[in-house]
Amino acid sequence: MANQNILIIGGGVAGIEAAKGIADLGYKAILVEKRDRLGGNPDEQQYAALTPDLRDTQEALDEMMAPMLNNPNVDIRYNTLVTGASGSAGNFKVKAISAGKEVEMEAGAVIVATGFTHFDPGRETQKYGYYEHDDVLTLTDAEKLLKAHKFVRPSNGEVPKRICFIQCVGSRDRQIGNEYCSKVCCGISSKQAIEVRQQVPGCKVFIFYIDMRMYGYWENEIYWPAQEKYKVNYVKGMATEIVKRGDKLLVKGEDTTMRRPMEVEMDMVILAVGMEPSEGTKLMAEYFGLKQNKYNFIETTGGPLDTVSTNVPGVFAAGACTGPADLEDSVSAAGLAAMKALASVRKSQPVLA
Amino acid sequence: MPVDKSQIIEKESVTVEGIELSANWNRMFEQRVIFDYDTDGLDKVTDLAGAESMGWCYQCGQCIPVCPVDQVGEYGPQKIFRKLQLGLDLFTDDDLWKCTTCMNCLRVCPKEVDMIKIMPAVREEAVMEGNVPDELQEVFENTFEYGNPMGESQRKRADWVKDAGVEVPIMKEIKRPVDLLWFVECYPAYHGRGKDATRALARIFKLLGTDYGILGAEEKCSCDSQRLAGETGLFEEFAEHNIGLFNKYKVKKVLVTDPHALNAFRKEYPKHGGKFETIHYTTYLAPLMEKLTFTKKLDYKVTFHDPCYLGRHNGEFDAPRNCLTAIPGIELIEMGRCREQSFCCGGGGGGMWLDGFMADHVSERLSENRVREAVATGADVLAICCPYEVSRFEDAVKSTGNEGKLLVKDIVELIEEAL
Numbered sequence: 001m002a003n004q005n006i007l008i009i010g011g012g013v014a015g016i017e018a019a020k021g022i023a024d025l026g027y028k029a030i031l032v033e034k035r036d037r038l039g040g041n042p043d044e045q046q047y048a049a050l051t052p053d054l055r056d057t058q059e060a061l062d063e064m065m066a067p068m069l070n071n072p073n074v075d076i077r078y079n080t081l082v083t084g085a086s087g088s089a090g091n092f093k094v095k096a097i098s099a100g101k102e103v104e105m106e107a108g109a110v111i112v113a114t115g116f117t118h119f120d121p122g123r124e125t126q127k128y129g130y131y132e133h134d135d136v137l138t139l140t141d142a143e144k145l146l147k148a149h150k151f152v153r154p155s156n157g158e159v160p161k162r163i164c165f166i167q168c169v170g171s172r173d174r175q176i177g178n179e180y181c182s183k184v185c186c187g188i189s190s191k192q193a194i195e196v197r198q199q200v201p202g203c204k205v206f207i208f209y210i211d212m213r214m215y216g217y218w219e220n221e222i223y224w225p226a227q228e229k230y231k232v233n234y235v236k237g238m239a240t241e242i243v244k245r246g247d248k249l250l251v252k253g254e255d256t257t258m259r260r261p262m263e264v265e266m267d268m269v270i271l272a273v274g275m276e277p278s279e280g281t282k283l284m285a286e287y288f289g290l291k292q293n294k295y296n297f298i299e300t301t302g303g304p305l306d307t308v309s310t311n312v313p314g315v316f317a318a319g320a321c322t323g324p325a326d327l328e329d330s331v332s333a334a335g336l337a338a339m340k341a342l343a344s345v346r347k348s349q350p351v352l353a
Numbered sequence: 354m355p356v357d358k359s360q361i362i363e364k365e366s367v368t369v370e371g372i373e374l375s376a377n378w379n380r381m382f383e384q385r386v387i388f389d390y391d392t393d394g395l396d397k398v399t400d401l402a403g404a405e406s407m408g409w410c411y412q413c414g415q416c417i418p419v420c421p422v423d424q425v426g427e428y429g430p431q432k433i434f435r436k437l438q439l440g441l442d443l444f445t446d447d448d449l450w451k452c453t454t455c456m457n458c459l460r461v462c463p464k465e466v467d468m469i470k471i472m473p474a475v476r477e478e479a480v481m482e483g484n485v486p487d488e489l490q491e492v493f494e495n496t497f498e499y500g501n502p503m504g505e506s507q508r509k510r511a512d513w514v515k516d517a518g519v520e521v522p523i524m525k526e527i528k529r530p531v532d533l534l535w536f537v538e539c540y541p542a543y544h545g546r547g548k549d550a551t552r553a554l555a556r557i558f559k560l561l562g563t564d565y566g567i568l569g570a571e572e573k574c575s576c577d578s579q580r581l582a583g584e585t586g587l588f589e590e591f592a593e594h595n596i597g598l599f600n601k602y603k604v605k606k607v608l609v610t611d612p613h614a615l616n617a618f619r620k621e622y623p624k625h626g627g628k629f630e631t632i633h634y635t636t637y638l639a640p641l642m643e644k645l646t647f648t649k650k651l652d653y654k655v656t657f658h659d660p661c662y663l664g665r666h667n668g669e670f671d672a673p674r675n676c677l678t679a680i681p682g683i684e685l686i687e688m689g690r691c692r693e694q695s696f697c698c699g700g701g702g703g704g705m706w707l708d709g710f711m712a713d714h715v716s717e718r719l720s721e722n723r724v725r726e727a728v729a730t731g732a733d734v735l736a737i738c739c740p741y742e743v744s745r746f747e748d749a750v751k752s753t754g755n756e757g758k759l760l761v762k763d764i765v766e767l768i769e770e771a772l
Contacts, residue, residue: 223411224409231395233395258439260386
């Protein structure tokens with residue numbers, strides 16, 4: 001008989017949701033997390049508030065995890081790093097280093113939920129001087145400042161008077177190799193713009209963009225309030241480079257609706273960095289023999305109608321390890337992955353009386 | 354660097370620090386690089402009650418192709434928004450006075466950027482600061498002093514009745530309530546061609562046996578266009594005056610000649626205590642057309658101009674057309690821009706009194722643009738039902754060289770012609 005345990009790799013929102021789903025259905029979930037905490041990027045990178053509802057990240061994550069933490073059906077393995085896998089559907093053997101010791105776990109099916117990493121804007125193809133200028137930040141850097149309620153210029157500790165966001169950094173770019181849209185950055189920039197306006201009302205906020213991509217309700221829940229209520233200025237046109245001028249940053253670009261060049265001084269610049277597959281995602285693809293797309297995200301096989309099945313029977317993938325995903329996408333895919341993983345181990349069994 | 358010729362400005366004279374520069378020094382270049390987004394001007398607008406939506410523009414640009422002023426110049430909410438982000442002070446800029454509040458932009462705006470509220474709010478501030486084009490200021494003063502924008506004598510407001518050929522009941526004299534109070538309004542009461550239509554309407558009322566009365570010399574301008582041009586104080590004072598008369602004469606239903614009055618009475622007067630129903634004369638006449646006995650067939654091809662404040666603003670598109678098509682012989686040919694898409698004559702929102710000012714900003718008047726469109730339909734007659742239009746369009750027929758090709762007639766004039 002197939003092993004009916006489901007092994008979930010990665011304790012971010014997708015992994016948590018999948019583990020909860022399996023436990024709620026009365027099966028056993030083994031949740032493997034390399035850190036000593038759950039919560040994935042939102043926790044590790046100290047997101048101040050979630051997009052789109054601006055709810056406090058820690059509070060929202062705690063609420064999500066609470067029903068799972070003392071559930072006997074969920075076996076959480078912290079500080080555990082998967083190092084290899086063998087076996088096949090119904091009978092996987094997964095090796096890991098757990099607290100310095102080699103361990104092996106068995107499971108009937110596996111859900112990979114190893115997520116993404118933020119694009120590094122210091123790469124050589126980048127022109128924004130992320131590592132040269134203290135006041136050039138990424139969205140994740142800005143999250144930390146907002147979380148601490150200390151939104152100041154890193155260079156001198158002063159409260160900024162003018163800041164801007166530059167969209168699509170590391171996304172939609174053939175030269176960088178990331179041709180895809182990272183999907184969440186427009187929303188997160190707008191969310192942060194709102195938070196900046198809340199925390200530093202005197203600070204003017206600009207967002208330079210190619211297209212604003214605010215899907216579904218993000219349009220009216222973030223984009224419109226940012227502009228209408230918080231008076232964030234959206235300017236169509238990208239900044240091309242950043243030059244230091246005195247203690248300011250000179251942002252140079254083209255204002256495309258005015259069809260005029262712009263050279264404007266800013267106190268801080270926030271780069272809306274996109275998503276790339278995490279190291280863990282690439283390693284899991286290798287260990288389990290999962291097909292990856294040209295960007296090294298795990299490729300799912302069912303097109304738009306099956307967002308979690310992989311080329312390996314019994315191995316499913318959920319969340320941002322399959323490509324740019326927001327929280328809503330990630331938890332939705334996780335629920336689907338839990339259902340399909342359980343179905344795969346139960347398939348041959350008669351319906352329970 | 355190659356010179357972009359469109360960026361060159363030739364000044365007639367240039368004085369720099371007190372020294373007049375001669376010869377080629379008068380060639381200036383417009384600064385091309387944007388060095389600052391000074392959004393204080395935008396914030397000043399959006400902080401104003403009523404003008405908040407100026408900040409809602411997400412630059413889709415749908416307003417521009419339907420903005421009448423952009424057809425003859427460079428204008429529209431999307432462009433104003435960008436200029437505001439770039440430091441424009443709308444409160445002192447000429448752009449403040451170009452909008453005719455025709456509402457075509459709001460009709461297509463997904464974000465509901467509402468120039469119908471933004472313009473009067475910002476203009477009110479400009480009026481208080483005294484930053485008003487001279488010709489408009491004169492109209493405000495005339496209205497204040499004489500009760501009408503032309504500065505005609507208040508006492509002569511009902512002089513047109515003398516030549517009406519029928520008795521016109523005046524409320525002060527008849528001393529009894531009537532079914533319908535006819536609010537004649539300024540242009541129909543004073544303007545030469547306006548009075549032609551006014552008298553025709555009085556004669557048609559007689560034929561129909563309409564129980565009505567006019568306010569005569571007691572009536573004062575409804576002031577809607579002055580309100581939209583920023584004179585809120587004047588508007589409120591006049592609204593109270595007219596509402597006082599309506600109350601005094603126990604008026605339940607008002608018939609207006611002027612769609613601008615219709616707009617004021619329906620949307621603004623209730624805020625000041627007005628409790629009465631208002632209809633436009635075409636709405637009144639349309640169902641009664643079958644009661645009129647026509648004796649003549651008019652051999653006219655007619656095109657009809659939807660007034661902004663009757664159609665888009667107040668939703669009446671059918672009544673004027675029903676009046677026209679009930680006239681024997683008339684063939685109605687629609688212009689491309691008709692009904693909801695109708696093109697403004699340029700008279701609304703204070704535009705009626707800003708032709709001199711606008712001449713410096715546009716390639717042709719809106720009324721001229723509209724007359725060209727009317728002529729292109731092959732119509733002999735441009736039918737109208739807003740008192741601003743007869744003078745605007747008759748002037749435009751002349752200035753576009755179409756005299757003899759196109760007649761401008763009020764719908765009531767056409768009705769009477771066939772009786």
